[in-house]
Amino acid sequence: MDLYEYQGKQYFARFGIPVSPGGIADTVEQAVAEAEKAGYPVVVKAQVQVGGRGKAGGVKLATNEAEVREHAGNILGLDIKGHVVHRLWIEHASDIAKEYYASFTLDRGAKQYLGMVSAQGGVEIETVAEENPEALARIYIDPAIGFTEAQARQLVEDAGLDAEARDGAIGILLNLYRAYVEGDADLVEINPLILTPDGRVHALDAKVTLDDNASFRHPEWDDFRDIDEFDERERLARSKGLQYVGLDGYVGVIANGAGLAMSTCDVVNQVGGSPANFLDIGGGANAEVMANALEVITSDTNVRSILINIFGGITRGEEVANGIKAALGRIDISIPMVIRLDGTNAEEGREILATVTSDKVLSLPTMLDAARKAVELANAKN
Amino acid sequence: MSIFVDENTTVIVQGLTGGQGRFHGLRNKAYGTKVVAGVTPGKGGQDVEGIPVFDTVAEAVAATGANASFVSVPPKMAGAAILEAAAAGIPFIVCITEGIPAHDEARVYNTLVEQYPSTRLLGPNCPGIISPGKTNIGITAGEIALPGGPVGIVSRSGTLTYQALYELKQMGVGVTTCVGIGGDPVPGTNFVDCLAAFQDDPDTKAIIMMGEIGGSEEEKAAEFIKANVTKPVVAYIAGVTAPEGKKMGHAGAIVSGNSGTAQAKMAALSAAGVHVVNNPTEAGEKMAEIVKGL
Structure with missing residues (x-):
């Protein structure tokens, strides 16, 4: 789960990381009220989960009420790379002497944590890593041992942070590591981490990705659940407990298993079509799950044909076929559908499917042929 | 030949008394896998269709000499279950559990590398391993x-x-x-x-x-x-x-x-x-x- 900046700052504050005082606003009037509370000058910041907000006009400085009204009015409703702004974060503007960078994440290759600090913050860190790699200090941390103050000191020294920022930065790094590990985050990043002219260090931005697998031990995460960000289809799928990712195409895809679902999208693409989604219904394929999946797929108005790709392993072909048959009996679908059923007892399953096939519901034995047919039907409907 | 396992591999199932563990453990046994014991804390002394259940992996190993473990326990307990098997001297551990927190996985992985370097973990979130006709450990x-x-x-x-x-x-x-x-x-x-x-x-x-x-x-x-x-x-x-x-x-x-x-x-x-x-x-x-x- 990706957090918005304001949520990330709330999260950081829980771990003792200093952030600017501020508040959220969904309307211009709320923005004015929050600006009064924070004290002018303030920064009006669009809350969207996409980079490049500043360049898109989503971050503005305001020195009085009139400017807050103007900027809040302009930014609310703004479309930033496909993300529409519904919420603002209003915070007291900080004086900035220096901008740094700090983060912790997992290095999958090394299978250890990677801490990174740079004296060149406030810009895309990928750019720094590419153009000036020695400006990005790195340290590997053994997850079984943890992060020590000595390592934190080493990092800020290697990064060449200004002398007056070092103690503050070390304290923040130790807390940021706690936010990463105890907080069960996949990524914590502060960019920029600033030094003020009066010598204080604090987080001016917050990027946090939480590990959904750890939600069972974090009931407090419920505060962060804001499913406005998901597209309509992903929200419906989520409410039905399905693994779904929305894509831009027009062939609806249902498969069992993440690998097979990905592979099915690829094959649709390979035969000249474009997948509308990734949807993994998991190991079984009973009527309930299949009906839910079909409901989610057909809620997408771009979908012109559906490809169901099921491989029977422990779940046998006839059980799968009966599930599909029952699901078809429960919901009314006008979109043409191609079913590919293979694996254990596939023949028996296909015999059952034969009883429901029509010019709208076809059954083909191989993945490629089924994908070709689904794409052909989608194009015929266009 | 096969890799990592063969027809002589003897397997305990951690979580044999649970729904998934029982289903797949018994399927593995029916395939011909030498499933010699189950482990569920608090259920020692019981049996699952004749397979004896022990409270701890150490007891199961002492009683059966098992050299592999099939871990089928919920995400909360999976990390500890893997380390328990390693500590009991099991050299090959298969963990099918999906949804283990990433930090737990990172800690378990590095703990195995440092403290139990001769133990091999397969998974987590994997279907397991099968050497057709010899042994099948997991959900294939x-x-x-x-x-x-x-x-x-x-x-x-x-x-x-x-x-x-x-x-x-x-x-x-x-x-x-x-x-x-x-x-x-x-x-x-x-x-x-x-x-x-x-x-x-x-x-x-x-x-x-x-x-x-x-x-x-x-x-x-x-x-x-x-x-x-x-x-x-x-x-x-x-x-x-x-x-x-x-x-x-x-x-x-x-x-x-x-x-x-x-x-x-x-x-x-x-x-x-x-x-x-x-x-x-x-x-x-x-x-x-x-x-x-x-």
Whole structure:
């Protein structure tokens, strides 16, 4: 789960990381009220989960009420790379002497944590890593041992942070590591981490990705659940407990298993079509799950044909076929559908499917042929 | 021969009294796997269809001499269960549990490396391992695999693994061992571990590798193949159409920026002399063609 900046700052504050005082606003009037509370000058910041907000006009400085009204009015409703702004974060503007960078994440290759600090913050860190790699200090941390103050000191020294920022930065790094590990985050990043002219260090931005697998031990995460960000289809799928990712195409895809679902999208693409989604219904394929999946797929108005790709392993072909048959009996679908059923007892399953096939519901034995047919039907409907 | 396991492997099932553990443990036993004990804290002394249950792995090992464990316990307890098996001296641990927190996995992985270097963990979030006709530990449907070799399979995805096994069976091609390494970000066993074992196994003559987006294990495998593998390798990578920044079902299947794309992995494998195919069916067909020419 990706957090918005304001949520990330709330999260950081829980771990003792200093952030600017501020508040959220969904309307211009709320923005004015929050600006009064924070004290002018303030920064009006669009809350969207996409980079490049500043360049898109989503971050503005305001020195009085009139400017807050103007900027809040302009930014609310703004479309930033496909993300529409519904919420603002209003915070007291900080004086900035220096901008740094700090983060912790997992290095999958090394299978250890990677801490990174740079004296060149406030810009895309990928750019720094590419153009000036020695400006990005790195340290590997053994997850079984943890992060020590000595390592934190080493990092800020290697990064060449200004002398007056070092103690503050070390304290923040130790807390940021706690936010990463105890907080069960996949990524914590502060960019920029600033030094003020009066010598204080604090987080001016917050990027946090939480590990959904750890939600069972974090009931407090419920505060962060804001499913406005998901597209309509992903929200419906989520409410039905399905693994779904929305894509831009027009062939609806249902498969069992993440690998097979990905592979099915690829094959649709390979035969000249474009997948509308990734949807993994998991190991079984009973009527309930299949009906839910079909409901989610057909809620997408771009979908012109559906490809169901099921491989029977422990779940046998006839059980799968009966599930599909029952699901078809429960919901009314006008979109043409191609079913590919293979694996254990596939023949028996296909015999059952034969009883429901029509010019709208076809059954083909191989993945490629089924994908070709689904794409052909989608194009015929266009 | 087979890799990591064989017909003499004796297995305990951690979580045998649970729904999944019982279902798959009994299926494995019915396949011919030597399932000698179950472990569930507080249920020692009971049995599951004649398989004795112990409170701890240490007791189960002392009583049965088991040399492998099948961990099928919920995500909350899985990390501790893996470490308990390692501490009891089990050299080969298969963990099918999906949904283990990433930090737990990272700690368990590094603890194993440092404290139990001779223990091999397969998974988590994997379908397990099958050496057709000999042993099956995990959730693979044994009947879709043909015994005998000469093909070894290693895969990050369960259903794609089954697909590969099934394609080969349709064409009359057997499998020495099929290893599902799982779709999580920190797998205990990786492609390189399996490729090295297949290279050393005289009965394995060719290898199928099923990868997917995310991480850089396929790129590492490509380097390893170039330097060390003389047997023909066929590879398929899922996720060509996956968008950036979305987890595609598996926790580890995510393209981050420009890293972890299917395209980069396919290019690296091609450059290493691997036969890269476009879909799982082609993987089976290509392998059948290679086996014919051996």
